[in-house]
Amino acid sequence: MLDGIDQLTDLFRRRLLDDKVKAQAINALSAAADAQRLAPLCREFALLLDRLAAYRSEDKDAQDFVASIDDEILAILAHYGLEPIASQRTFDPAVQRIVGVSSTAEDARHEAAATPDNTVVAVQKTGYRLNGTVIRPEEVIVYRSARTTAEADA
DSSP: OHHHHHHHHHHHHHHHHHHHHHHHHHHHHHHHHHHHHHHHHHHHHHHHHHHHHHOOOSOHHHHHHHHHHHHHHHHHHHTTTEEEOOOOSBOOTTTEEEEEEEOSHHHHTSOGGGSOTTEEEEEEEOOEEETTEEEEOEEEEEEOOHHHHHHHHO
């Protein structure tokens, strides 16, 4: 009788463990499906945020209003896993895309000799991650010395 109880206990533990593994797999698949459905919507909101960032006005109240809308949209989207990519000084192809190259020290805001190639000098568009996956890379302009640019052209 004790052997029967031990066997039932063992069977019960295995089934609980199996159920736990299945539940984790289901949760992972569900999260992936949610991200797949949300990515296009988040890309569209990124375009809206671009328009808000580009808004120019002399009216301080209008600027504050637009900034508050931008902050609210980002806060709402953060609940669903969207986050802006933090800008980095050195170009990182995993999260950034080069949309322009500057070879003048004025654009780099540094002495030409002290500025290494691939230093990000300007961000054209903010990049975004959705649950850790890059859905839009940050668009940047990087510094390259005139000598490096001439070698690349040759």
